[in-house]
Amino acid sequence: MAKAAGDKNDKAEKSPRDEKDDKRPKRDFSYTQNREISWLRFDDRILDEAYDETVPVFERLKFCEIVESNLDEWFMIRVGGLSDLASLKNQPKDNKSNLTPDEQLDAIFEALPALVERHERGLAEVEAALADKGLVRVAPADYTEADLATVQRHFERRLAPIISPLIVDPRHPFPNLRNGRLFVACSLDGEEESGLLGIIEVPRTEARVVALPASSKAYRYTLLEDVLQTCLDQCFGDYSPKRSAVLRVTRNADIDPDGEGVEEEEDYRQHMKKVLKLRQRLQPVRLEIRGKLGKKLEDLIAGELALESRRIFHLNRPIDLGYVYGLETHIPDYEHASCVYRKFEPQISPMVDLSLPMRGQVEDHDVLLTYPYESMTPLLRLVREASADDACISIKITLYRVAKSSHLCESLISAAEAGKDVTVLMELRARFDEANNIAWAERLEDAGCTVIYGSEGFKCHSKICQITYHDHDGISRITCLGTGNFNEKTATLYSDFMLLTADEGIGADGNTFFRNLSLGNLRGSYKHLGVAPVGLKPLVMRGLDREIARARAGEPAKVFLKMNSLTDRDVID
Incomplete structure (x- = not known):
């Protein structure tokens, strides 16, 4: 089974074809x-x-x-x-x-x-x-008197104590509109073409969905930003709000953590925390506006953000639909079954018997799990049992994206606290999961795990776990190789494979792989594994060339590739 260590967006692998760029025919873009x-x-x-x-x-x-x-x-x-x-x-x-x-x-x-x-x-x-079906979003223009009373009460109790209204004038410069946050902006005093600009950040500590009065057969709701817009006249003192709109700025997040310069002696986790803060202040690439501010204030905002007009999008829908998942529990009971798919529960693989220890089963036969149709439970059980097994002397694993509540990480912590040698390569550069990975890295290290962060310039996308045992039969290993993350949540959503094997050859390669990772060696030699950024692409190219030759000779030929995306031009050609 091949696995990749290098990020598909990072440095490309070298192959014999890369050495012959000057000899290539003119590229065909058709x-x-x-x-x-x-x-x-x-x-x-x-x-x-x-x-x-x-x-x-x-x-x-x-x-x-x-x-x-x-x-x-x-x-x-x-x-x-x-x-x-x-x-x-x-x-x-x-x-x-x-x-x-x-x-x-x-x-x-x-x-x-x-x-x-x-x-x-x-x-x-x-x-x-x-x-x-009884699930109704109510816009401010459609509020009833009872709705308005509910909105006013919610504003007074939940919003007024925590919001920080800001007026943009010569003494109050334009604020930093942080990436992905919602803001309510309004024109203050006079016509919108001559008014000042008022801005309030929509609090992220409060729920976006605000319930409104409804019968037992419906759930009516409005959004937090709509509550704030409705009550703007109570936010700016003597100023009178006129037109208003909800804003969201999207900022460039294509930042290279290694390119930001890690200071000598600096903990890489602290460096990544700085990078995450920097992401909030990078150059804007898009502005979304829901509502009417007037041309003068919109031009002011666009100018402050240095955004050309084509990057500004005027919307009639709510911005940031992340709240919708929480609405499922509010679908009226009598309509719920018709509104959602029947709940799917991954099945236990027929290759395992959970009443028996996992180690013995994997040593008896390979186990191939197919997510999301089959459960991740056998893998979790294997690691948990190893954490309490006196014969287990070490657990080594690469982690790219882990669940916020990870049973796997808890088992690694238990293993370390039991005195076992636990090594975790935690990829802190997993885009948009950096903060979660930093938090887990700190917990794992505090428990006694050895935590490493991979090689400069390359993300570690490998999904491999190796458990080493030492008992009366000597040293033995179980190696787990997957196409998807060691993540309990995504294993119920994404199509992936996970192989649990006691094969000695794969085990020896896995041991070599972890040793090379610890030494920062990307050019290791393997018999059974194709490891990027050096060994994987040539393996794929040789396989493609073999099938091409078979097809040209009139022999049966077939290529089946499973991937997230295909961007490598040599493979495409």
Whole structure:
């Protein structure tokens, strides 16, 4: 089983083909497409699910949120990275579309309006269908007298004590609008073209969903930012709010942690904490506005953020749909079954018997788990049993994305506290999971685990765990190799494989792999494992070349590849 140590977005692997760039024929772009436009088309296909009336209506709402969250990350990373490249004097061309960063950005902003409009329209249709089922979002324009009383009470009790209204004037400079946060902005005093700008951050400590009066057969709700907008006249003292809007700034998050310069003697965790703070202040790449502020104030905000007009999106829907998942419990009972998919429970693999110790079963036969159809429980049980097994002398594991509440990490902590040698490679650069990984790294280290952070310039994407035993039969190992993260939550969502094996050859390679990781050696020699960034790509290329030769000779040939995405031009060709 092959596994990759290098990040697909990091340094490319060297292969014999890379040494012969000058001998390559002119590249053919007729069958490849730009990665960014491909991603927008992918989101458009996800949006098809939101329009599909055969899909339960609440599941359609989730697809609307997935499209939005995909676009958020895409703007932060892909558009952010292209914006950086577009500032270079000599812009590199994309090797799949032959476009410069400027040309890619032009194509992106030409394609985006249609997707944004279709997303809004789809969400409106889904919300209307949910309202028929008794789940109703109420906009301020539709508040009843009873609604207004509830909104006022919520503002006085929950918001007024904690908000910090700010007026932008010569004595109060434009604030830092942090990445991904919601703000309510308003025009103060006079007509909107001449008014001052008032800004309030929507508190993240409060729930976004605010319940409104309803019958027993419905759940009516409004959003926290709508409550704040409704009560703006109580926020700015003698100033009188006029027009208002909800704002969200998306900032460039395509930052290279290793490129920020780790100070000598600095703990890498502390360095990553600095990087996370820096991400909140990087250059804006998008501004979303829901509401009407007037041209003068919108121009002021755009100028302060240094954003061109095509990066400003005026929306009629709520910004940040992350709140929708919490609405499922509020679907009226009599409609719940028709609104959601039947709950799916991963099954225990027929290859294991949970009434028996896992070590003996894996030593008897390999166990291949298929997520999400089969449960991660056998793997969790294996590690937990090892943590309390006197014969277990060490556990070594690579962690990329772990659950916030991780039973696996708790077992590693128990093993270390029991005196076992526990080594954890914790990838602190797992994008948008950095804070969670830092917290777990600190807990693991406090428990006595040896925590390492990988090699400079490369992310460790390997999913490997090795348990070593020493008993009367000598040294033996169980090695776990997977295509997906050691994450209890995502193992119930994503399609992945996990192999548990006592194969001695794989075990020897696994032991060599961890030794090389500890030494920072990326060029290890392996008999059974293909390890990036040096050994994996040549293995794939040799396999492809073999099948090409078979096909050309008229022999049966087949290539089956499973991956998140395909971006390597040599593999594509």
